Amino acid sequence: MTDQTAKPAAPAIEFALLLALATLWGASYTFIKLGIATIPPVTLIACRTLIAGLLLLGILRLRGIALPRDGATWRRFLVQAVLNSVVPFCLIAWAEYTVDAGLATILNSTSPIFTFLLTVAITRHEPVSFRKLFGVLAGLTGICLIIGLQALNGLGRELLAQLAIVAATVCYAGAAIFGRGFKGLDPMLPAAGSMLSGAALLVPASLLLDRPWTLVPSTSSVLALLGLSVFSTALAFVIYFRLIHTLGSVGTTAQAYLRVPIGVGIGVLFLNEQLGPTAWIGFACVFVGVVAMTLPGRAPRTAAPKPAG
Structure with missing residues (x-):
């Protein structure tokens, strides 16, 4: 078996991949908002999973890697x-009919909290250290500082849609923990298998509910769907399953904390938005929180052998 022990340069690589994943998934909320303008949610997500699954399947074929054939693995892909x-x-696509993409990002950024709580309460598969607890608290503090307390005023409106996003966040937390079971597989296999399994459920639902042949999607919705499928799904999930193995489920979901500062940064660069000093302090808190949750722990020291005699 190949030794998969992390090399000294690995932490920097994993942090870079974590940032890339946060960017790809941070952009997905805008893609969804543009997509549902003329494409119903179920059809949008059916196309998203189908396109991403087929793309990943094609890449696997080029790499000479075959999908598993046993039913047990495919049942795990389905879950x-x-x-x-x-x-x-x-849930998120439906919610974004009434919830702004920014607020959806904020609500969905709580996934590390639910992963942490599920880990503590149920699975206990990762050590619950003070450092990780500190990371959770620092990340939440940073988000509150970045978005400002006034942004929370919208939490009372469109309650069902906002609860739907929270429910989606709980699902993501469970998925991060369940995804650890694919550790022996190439990261592209669970990504492709889960996308194809999702498409198998969603395409029939789309045909029954939305009759997609009657739709006339706009150019912007189609382009958003392609961006959502290729970048925010296919590429993102390959990175995601790798990070589940290297950073753990709690560490991987810490990328949710990076989505908000990334969105703020885009606003500063392209929309001439201004950041106050509090927001910069919040960004620092988020960075510290992500590092605390994802930095590999020290290996236990091996006791020196006692001299004979």
Whole structure:
């Protein structure tokens, strides 16, 4: 078996991948908002999973890697699809009819909290250290500072849609924990298998509910769907399953904290938005929180052998 022990340069690589994943998934809320303007949520997500699954399948074929054939693995793919795509994707897409993309990002950024709580209460598969607890608290503090307390005024409106996003967040937390079971597989296999399994559930639902042949989607919605499928799904999920193995479920979901500062940064660069000093302090808190939750722990020291005699 190949030794998969992390090399000294690995932490920097994993942090870079964590940032890339946060960017790809942070952009997905805008893609969804543009997509549902003329494409119903179930059809949008059905196309998202189908396109991403087929793209990943094609890449696997080029790499000479075959999908598993046993039923047990495909049942696990199906569970992963329900937790990580079918249910949360549809809930978020439906919610964004009435919830702004920014508020959806904020609500969904709480996934590390639910992963942490599920880990503590149920699975206990990762050590619950003070450092990780500090990371959770620092990340939440940073988000509150960045968005400002006035942004929370909208939490009372459109309650059902906002609860739907929170429910999607809980699904993501469960998926991050369940995804650890694919550790022996190439990261593209669970990504492709879960996307194809999700499409198998969603395409028939789309045909029954939306009659997609009657739709006339706009160019912007189609482009948003392609961006959502290729970048925020296919590429993002390959990175996601790698990070589940290297950073753990709690560490991987810490990328949710990076979505908000990334969105703020885009606003500063392209929309001439201004950041106050409090927001910069919040960004620092988020960065510290992510580092605290994802930095590998020290290996236990091996006791020196006692001299004989």
